[in-house]
């Protein structure tokens with residue numbers, strides 16, 4: 001006859017059941033939370049999201065890294081050396097050459113806090129949205145030296161970057177528990193320290209109250225990478241990166257046929273809008289009328305059988321300024337539906353080329369080539385990153401779940417091809433002959 005449990009034993013059984021039940025739930029929640037960002041809560045929950053994922057993701061990432069690390073490779077302990085303290089490193093290459101390390105720890109202070117954290121990142125995948133950025137990021141994360149972020153996309157430099165006094169104060173309060181007026185109470189060095197520390201936390205598992213104490217196990221050859229595909233689209237991002245990062249990180253861009261990109265973009269949000277792809281296109285085109293594309297034919301006016309490149313021949317390509325204007329006017333409203341604007345790659349890339357040199361600091365990848373020959377493209381990326389060769393498992397990531405109700409009509413496809421044509425031609429001029437006519441149905 002089994003013995004009846006005492007009150008204390010019963011309490012212990014209930015406590016343990018509840019505890020393990022909650023842990024199980026948390027794991028299930030985490031599995032779902034690693035789904036793409038559009039299934040995540042709104043942007044101002046950044047801090048909650050980060051806290052939730054940080055611990056779990058870093059444990060998983062560490063386990064994965066340890067499993068992938070070649071047998072026999074020593075697990076180096078990062079020494080926090082004072083020679084790196086507050087070092088401002090202009091060139092990542094010089095730093096690497098001089099120290100033989102991939103990154104250093106950084107020390108800085110704001111009122112009430114002294115922080116030590118790794119200088120991140122060395123590489124950023126900035127877009128374009130729906131161009132295979134998730135697949136590339138996942139393949140890179142499999143590399144034993146590469147460490148990603150604790151959330152799938154930080155969106156640090158677009159949604160969360162604090163602009164203006166109120167947002168900066170809110171940022172300090174939320175993350176650094178500081179109730180200060182940044183404009184009057186913080187020096188610019190302190191403000192930069194707060195920015196850098198917050199960003200760096202996306203890459204580490206360090207606790208805000210005891211910064212850096214969990215970072216001892218980061219091998220010194222670690223290369224940090226983040227990906228947020230909307231960065232390419234935002235003209236402000238490069239300057240924000242340069243303000244926050246310790247050096248000019250190298251930038252990776254994937255570009256996909258803008259028509260397929262637009263359809264993929266629509267399929268990502270199909271459940272949200274309940275509108276047809278064509279009606280959203282027409283709406284976006286109408287919004288262009290106010291800023292320079294007033295002569296462009298509408299989809300209904302467009303005649304794909306004429307030879308004069310289909311009515312778009314004399315339509316001016318939007319300048320960066322015009323696109324910026326449009327962007328600010330419509331960005332929030334059309335975030336999920338700016339199919340045309342997001343495919344004007346040349347306008348976006350030009351913002352980056354003002355700050356980052358093509359080939360040396362920006363590596364641009366042809367999405368379709370990545371899809372058909374992932375291994376060659378991946379090895380080229382590793383070469384650009386100056387990392388040893390590695391073969392990940394080449395699988396599909398982030399494939400669209402929703403199908404178009406009706407396949408894209410030939411008329412709409414040709415309308416889009418004609419619309420994007422002048423932008424693609426300018427892009428080829430900037431990137432080189434291998435980009436000529438790649439997405440052009442009238443070529444070859």
Ligand SMILES: Nc1ncnc2c1ncn2[C@@H]1O[C@H](COP(=O)(O)OS(=O)(=O)O)[C@@H](OP(=O)(O)O)[C@H]1O
Pocket residue numbers: 036128129130131132133134135229264265267268367370371374394395396397398399400
């Ligand atoms: N291995 C590989 N190589 C190239 N492309 C791939 C790969 N795996 C997935 N995909 C396709 O990439 C599309 C999603 O792109 P992103 O991950 O950049 O989307 S997102 O901006 O992060 O939401 C998405 O396209 P659609 O399926 O047409 O939507 C994926 O199918």
